[in-house]
Amino acid sequence: MVRVLAFLFLVTAALALDPLPPERIQALAAYSNAHGGHALLIRQNGKTLHESYSNGHTQNEPHRIYSGTKAFWCLTAFAAEKDGLFKLDDHVADTITEWQSDQRRSKITIRQLLDFTSGLEPLFGLHQNDFKDRAAAALKAPLVGTTGKSFIYGPASLQVYHELLKRKLREKEQTPIRYLERKVLGPLDLGPQRYLPDPKGTPLLAAGFMQTALQWSELGSWLLKHEEIVSAFKPGNVNRAFGFGIWNNHAAESKSAREVDVEDTLDKKWHAQSWGNACLCRSAPADLIACLGSYGQRLYIVPSQKLVIVRLAKDSKPNDAQMLRLLFANTR
Template structure:
């Protein structure tokens, strides 16, 4: 087959991406607005198919995305690993030598820091804007579980990762500058709200403020980088989370069951259950999501070439309900 014909055959033979129904979009938008929604942006095949703002929020107004911030640092980790600064399976204590004498902490890998199977206490106090020295505190975090055995969601591990990256960069540039150059600039984003402590260490677990259109650019980038999507596998402690992203993979299995992520995270780490967890059984199994407090959501669905951004002040966000409405095929 000649090159031009082969090129045309690729596109003509590719299966059509199933569009969302108008009824599904309208139902999801109404649900979002009724539950404290501030913005709903839906892009499919690179085009905006829905954009609405409600409850006093404006299109160009930056909005807190809370834990949606974590994914940007996850992508920073992928960039650093690709450049050979570290491997995900190397031990953190090879660089953070202070940990070498600790029976548990000495065994934690870089991957375990980023999929939250590290075993460190969460240390939610690190979220405080006035916290004086996040790095020193995080490095002293207690090891409350065997590495790889439990899912512990919290800021401590990410602050350790920041120090690990800083040492790997050997003062040639700061982790913030590395983030800006390797992640934010390719997304067309500038400097963000870092909430630094007294020593300049940013809060990696939260802090960024973006408009719906700005946050959607992360989704656009992810759709173009299948090699990154394939690495978001999660751990045996929680297969539904890795590198700041949640996945819906278990929705494609008979044993998959819906979990309200924010409600589950409100429990103590040892009371949480993530076995066969998914966000919504009615949504495609390849959906991945960034989840921030009070209903901040970025959903990415590669099989549908789809990006959904929701900004909100929702006291009880329900991923399963809104996604069920959105992916409804109508009457």
Template sequence: MKLLLAFLPFFFSASPAVEPLSPHGIQAAAAYSAAHGGHALLVKQNGKMVHESYTNGHSKREPHRIYSGTKAYWGIMAFAAEKDGLFSFDEHVADTITEWRGDRRKSQITIRQLLDFSHGLEPMFGLHENTFPDRTTAALKAGAVAAPGKSFIYGPAALQVFHELLARKLEHKQTPTRYLERKVLGPLGLSSQRYLPDQHGAPLLAAGFMQTARQWSELGTWMLRQEEVFMKLQGSSVNAAFAFGFWNNHAAASKAGREVDAESMLDRKWQQQSWRNACLSRSAPADLIACIGSYGQRLYIVPSMKLVVVRLAKDSKPNDAALLKLLFSKGP
């Protein structure tokens, strides 16, 4: 990890155009994607579109559900809020959510732990339901099933708590959704999104957005210019591969790094998941980060290669390692 951090500034410094991806690798990845339920594959490098294909009956202007790819937008909004001085990531949630002050575990949860999923709260997957009446009240009452910082628990509860925390920090002068639109979506050229609000207007932060491949790629293009954000996507001691809605490939730089199929691992109960030395692909650069949405929705970003890749799909068994191995292959 320390070796990767030492080289990160180099990835972002001004430099000539990097070596392009092999056309063979791009075509192999495109064929693989199409054969496994792919709807779109888009590749941008050095600021130019080098591949764009739509398969299995899908088209360029068709928005797709990006599922958990939605989380990253709220994660970026959290960086904007921290920069604006609304909070610090290491302050306790209970400083704002005062109802938690009397709970031995909840009173110790930090904002950072909400966003890297090391909070210890039960996941509460039922909050995903479109008909859920009051996500905020339910999430604030979520049980603390592990001590903060001791387990990785992926689920919507923590993000709904974060939404309420931000609403209180904003003192209801504007909604978190409006803040997201002003600070993140607007600068990316995106309009309001599909928020899936409950009966009280609280959006679902864990999923919901629908975007075309080109729209989602704009997030990747923007991220290539954000050295400060990249430096903060280090994950936690219980899962170094995830933070703020982004997955990273940092462990690929280590001999101990092991490829983990993130979607398959997340299908297990949180107590049965293993994230030690996890990476997405040993064949891909270690500075790769990714947004991962169900059924193969992917945004890959590689700053050292000035590379953005979007995949949209209906893939029942998406495999990052297989796709990325092909994409970064040099040819026969």
């Protein structure tokens, strides 16, 4: 009887979802097309509401998702914690033992690497495919901010995380790439990705993956089924709109919410960035989370509406607030 009631509750909840108005979907599609859009996919409760490809692009064409890559690697941290490899609040120096003698580095936690509050210089040069040794450079990255109090977006912290995971997996005769494929990509029915290894074989964690709209949407659909993971994307204390490679719209429910152009803000030096009360769009649901990649690559997920939206593009000036307002204005 309990199982029957639970099933009926789920069915009722699914039927209660308000579908997005077709005219709003068409407005977003038109906007996307006019601003360099290549693909737009909208799925709600597992059903495709809209799928279109424009400006000469097709369904089966993979696109660079740039920083959308980060979330996949960050998911390995939750798998590793579940497997008992570490806890997110462990100190990095417990594994990266060469940091133990450094008074400041020894205080950095794994969580701070993944919410970008470690204080490490970003080292954007690590993005280069011919960088000789990403791990060595990241481990020696200068501490330019205050650990736990400075949000510094960039590849260095993620490359330190890769080295930590590599050392944790060594005794199990596994590699971080293989672990990613088994624990994250496999459950999403995704195969090996574009890892952009350096000459030492170390992949780039900050970018590199190429996926179709349908492939990237699988991450959104998977997260909708795993609320415990979504709730674990706890943002850092400095930038409450970001954590573990995922941006969020939580501040939208506050009267003091401030729409922020993420890419414009990230173009500034880290110490000149302002993230107080930041949200993506005041009109969009506060539970919206997103993966944001350069040039308008977007994966939006709205758990309360069982909604997944993927946009692939070559957009020199993506505007999250405007795009989301086209869908959600006056619907909250």
